[in-house]
Amino acid sequence: MKYKTNLSLLFASLLLLCSSVIHAEQLIMARTNQSFPEAMSKLQETIISLNYKVSRVQRIDIGLTKSGFLTDKYRVVFFGKQKEVDTIVKKYPHLIPYIPWKIAIFAEQDDTLLMTANPMRFSNEKFPGADKYLSQWSEDIEKIFEELRESE
Amino acid sequence: MALHLKIIVISIIALSSTAKSIYAEQSKQQGAQLYSTHCAACHGQHGQGGVGVPLALPDFQYGVTNDYLTKTIRMGRPGRVMPAFSQLKQSEVNAIIKHIRSWAPGKPFKYSNKKINADIKHGKQLYNQYCASCHGANGEGGKGTGVTFSRPRDLPVIAPALNNSGFLTSAPDLMIKTVLMNGREGTPMVSYLKLGLSEKDIDDVVSYVRSFENIPVTQPIEAPKEPLITFDSPHSLDKTVNLIKEAIVGKNFRLIREQYLNQGLVEKGKENKKQIIIYFCNFNFLNRALAIDPRVGLFLPCRITVTENNGKVTVMSTNPLYMSSFFNNAELNKLCKEMFLTYSEIIEESTF
Numbered sequence: 001m002k003y004k005t006n007l008s009l010l011f012a013s014l015l016l017l018c019s020s021v022i023h024a025e026q027l028i029m030a031r032t033n034q035s036f037p038e039a040m041s042k043l044q045e046t047i048i049s050l051n052y053k054v055s056r057v058q059r060i061d062i063g064l065t066k067s068g069f070l071t072d073k074y075r076v077v078f079f080g081k082q083k084e085v086d087t088i089v090k091k092y093p094h095l096i097p098y099i100p101w102k103i104a105i106f107a108e109q110d111d112t113l114l115m116t117a118n119p120m121r122f123s124n125e126k127f128p129g130a131d132k133y134l135s136q137w138s139e140d141i142e143k144i145f146e147e148l149r150e151s152e
Numbered sequence: 153m154a155l156h157l158k159i160i161v162i163s164i165i166a167l168s169s170t171a172k173s174i175y176a177e178q179s180k181q182q183g184a185q186l187y188s189t190h191c192a193a194c195h196g197q198h199g200q201g202g203v204g205v206p207l208a209l210p211d212f213q214y215g216v217t218n219d220y221l222t223k224t225i226r227m228g229r230p231g232r233v234m235p236a237f238s239q240l241k242q243s244e245v246n247a248i249i250k251h252i253r254s255w256a257p258g259k260p261f262k263y264s265n266k267k268i269n270a271d272i273k274h275g276k277q278l279y280n281q282y283c284a285s286c287h288g289a290n291g292e293g294g295k296g297t298g299v300t301f302s303r304p305r306d307l308p309v310i311a312p313a314l315n316n317s318g319f320l321t322s323a324p325d326l327m328i329k330t331v332l333m334n335g336r337e338g339t340p341m342v343s344y345l346k347l348g349l350s351e352k353d354i355d356d357v358v359s360y361v362r363s364f365e366n367i368p369v370t371q372p373i374e375a376p377k378e379p380l381i382t383f384d385s386p387h388s389l390d391k392t393v394n395l396i397k398e399a400i401v402g403k404n405f406r407l408i409r410e411q412y413l414n415q416g417l418v419e420k421g422k423e424n425k426k427q428i429i430i431y432f433c434n435f436n437f438l439n440r441a442l443a444i445d446p447r448v449g450l451f452l453p454c455r456i457t458v459t460e461n462n463g464k465v466t467v468m469s470t471n472p473l474y475m476s477s478f479f480n481n482a483e484l485n486k487l488c489k490e491m492f493l494t495y496s497e498i499i500e501e502s503t504f
Contacts, residue, residue: 026235026478027447029193031202055416058431060438060452063408067435071442076449082417089413089427089459097380097457097470100417104449108202113193115447117478122379149188 028138029115030145036073036105039112042151043077043105046144052079055100074106084133092130095122101137103144114148116141183251186244190237199255203233203446205309211336213256216327217263221249223322231373231482232293232313233445263326268358275360278353283314286340291315291364295444295483309339315364329358373485375477381495382468385503389426389460392467395502396430396456402501403494405432408453426460437487445484451475451491456498467503469495 032039044054060074080100088095103116119134119141188197195201199208206212225245228236237245253260286294293313312319332354335343344354385392397407413427431453441448456469472495476488 025190025237025239026480027450029447031188031193031197033197053417055414056411058453060449063433063435064439064442067439069435069439074446074449076452078416080417082414085414085417086424089424093382093466093468094378094380096413096459097455097468099413102450104447104452106446106449111197113202113446115193115450117450117475121478124379146189149192 026118026121027115028118028141028145029113030149031108032112032114032148032151033110034112034148034151035110036107036112039114039148040075040077040105042148043103043114043144046147047077047079050140050143052081052140054079061106072107074104077103077105079103088130088133092127092133094124094127095130098122101141103141112148114145179247179250180254182244183247183249183254186240186248187251190240191248194233199252201309205312206338207252208255209336209338210256211334211338213253214258214260215331215334215336217260217324218249218253220322220324220327221252222246224318225249227318227321228480229313229316229318231480231485232316232318233479233481234318235480236318261327261330263324263330265324266326268325268329268355268362270352270355270359272356272359272363274353275356275358275363278349278357279360282344282347282349283357286311287314290367291361311340314361315367317365320362320365325358325362328361329354332357373477373480373482375474376471379471379474380468381471381492381499382466383499383503385458385465385467387465387503389428389458389465392458392465392502393428393430396458396467396498399498399501400430400432400456403434403498405434405454405494407432413457413459428458430456430458432456437490441484441487444487445479445481447479448484450478454491454495456495467499469499471495 032042034042044057047054054077056078058076058078060076061071064071064074078100079102085099088099098117101116101119103114105112105114107113119137120131123131123134191204191207193202194204195207196204200206201209222245224234225237225240225248228234230236240248280289288294288311291314293316294311314320331341332344332349333351335341335346344357345351349357387395393410397410400407407430409429409431411429411431412423412425413429415423432455433453438448438452441451451470451472456467458465458467460466472488472491473485476485479485
C-alpha cells in the first residue's frame with residue numbers, strides 16, 4: 001500500500017516536473033508599484049527568507065551615469081547557496097557562467113520591474129541531475145516575484 | 153405542496169444566481185491574477201503601457217476584437233518582444249481578455265473576415281509616402297520595441313511591425329482599414345481620411361500591407377544548443393586570468409571587477425581561489441543595448457569565468473545567443489551576435 005502511494009507520488013511529481021519544463025516561460029518578470037528603494041529592500045529580504053544569500057549587488061546605473069548616459073535606477077542582484085554553488089561547479093559545468101543566479105531590478109517611473117531568466121530553460125539532457133536545482137530555483141523565484149507583486 | 157415547490161424553485165434560482173456571481177467573481181480575480189503574472193511587467197499594472205502597448209488606451213480597446221487579442225496572446229509577435237503564450241489554457245486567455253476589457257466601457261468594433269482585394273501597386277506608393285517613416289520601408293515596425301519609460305522616450309507606443317506574422321494572422325483586413333480611416337487617439341497614428349486619402353486609397357494600402365504575407369518575415373529567434381562558450385587554456389590559472397584581462401582591454405571594454413565565484417556566499421577568506429570571475433563593461437555598448445531592450449540586465453555585467461580543476465584550466469562565458477532567444481527581440485539579437493563574437497575572440501585570444 002505504502003509502495004503504491006509512493007509510486008503515485010513519484011508519478012505525480014514527474015508529471016508536474018515535465019509540465020513545468022515544457023510550459024515554462026523563458027523570462028520570469030514582475031512589476032510592483034513599490035518605489036525602487038522599497039522594492040530593492042523587499043527583494044533582498046525575500047531572497048534571504050528563502051535561505052539564499054545575496055552575494056553582491058551590481059549598480060548598473062552608476063557606471064552608466066558616470067559615463068554620461070541617462071538612466072533610471074538599475075541594479076543586478078546576485079544570490080545563491082554555497083552548497084549548491086559547490087555542487088554545480090563540480091557536476092554541472094554548463095551552469096557555471098550563470099551562477100550565482102541574478103535578478104535585474106530597475107525603476108520605471110513610479111513602478112519597479114524585476115526580471116530573471118527561468119532556470120528551467122537551462123535544463124540539459126546531458127545533466128539531468130541539475131534539474132533538481134533548476135526547478136527549485138524556478139519555484140523560489142516565482143515565490144519571490146509573487147511576494148513583490150503582492151506588496152503595496 | 154405547491155408552496156413547497158415554489159420555495160424549492162426559488163431556492164434553486166437563488167443558489168444558481170449566487171453560484172453564477174461567485175463564478176464571475178472568481179473569474180474576475182483569476183483574470184487580474186493572470187494579467188499581473190504574465191502581462192503587467194510589460195503592459196503596466198493598469199494597461200498604461202511600458203515595454204508593451206498601452207492596452208487601456210480607449211481607441212485601442214474599441215479598435216481590436218477579442219479574436220485579435222486571443223491570437224496575439226497565443227502567437228505573440230516573433231522577434232518583436234511580445235512572446236507567444238501557448239502554455240495558457242483557453243479559459244485563462246479569456247479571463248485575461250475580460251480583465252483587459254474592464255478598463256474601457258462600451259463594446260469593441262466587430263469586423264468580418266472579408267478580404268479586401270484592391271490595387272497593391274498603388275497601395276505600395278501610398279504606403280511609402282505615408283506609412284514607411286513610422287512602420288518601416290518593409291513594414292518592419294519602429295525601432296526600440298522593448299524600450300520602457302525608464303529610458304528617455306517620446307511616445308507611449310512604438311509603431312507596430314505590419315509585416316510580422318503574428319500581426320498579419322491576428323488582424324483582419326477590415327480592422328487595418330478601420331485604424332487607417334479613424335486613426336488611434338493617444339498615439340501618432342492619425343486618420344488618413346482626414347489627411348486626404350479616399351476610402352479606395354485606404355483599401356489599396358490595406359491590400360499592400362496584406363501582401364507582406366508573401367514575403368519572408370522575421371522568424372522566431374532560435375536558441376543555439378549550447379548555453380555557454382568554453383575553451384581549455386594551455387596556461388596556468390594566473391597567466392590565463394592576466395591574458396583575459398589584456399584581451400578585454402584590447403576590445404575596448406573596461407575591467408570592473410575580479411572576484412572568486414563563491415565570494416559573498418562563504419565566509420571571507422574561505423573562498424575557492426581556483427574559481428575566478430572577471431567582470432567587464434563597455435558603457436557605450438551597454439547604452440546601445442538598453443536603448444533596444446531595458447531587460448538586458450540579465451546579461452550584465454559582461455563576465456568570463458576561469459576555473460582550475462586538477463591542473464586543468466577552463467575558460468567560459470555565457471552564450472549571449474542562447475540568452476537572446478528568451479527576449480524575442482530581433483534588434484537585440486543583432487547585438488547578441490556582436491557580443492558572442494567579442495566573447496569568443498577574448499576567450500580564443502587568451503587561451504591560444
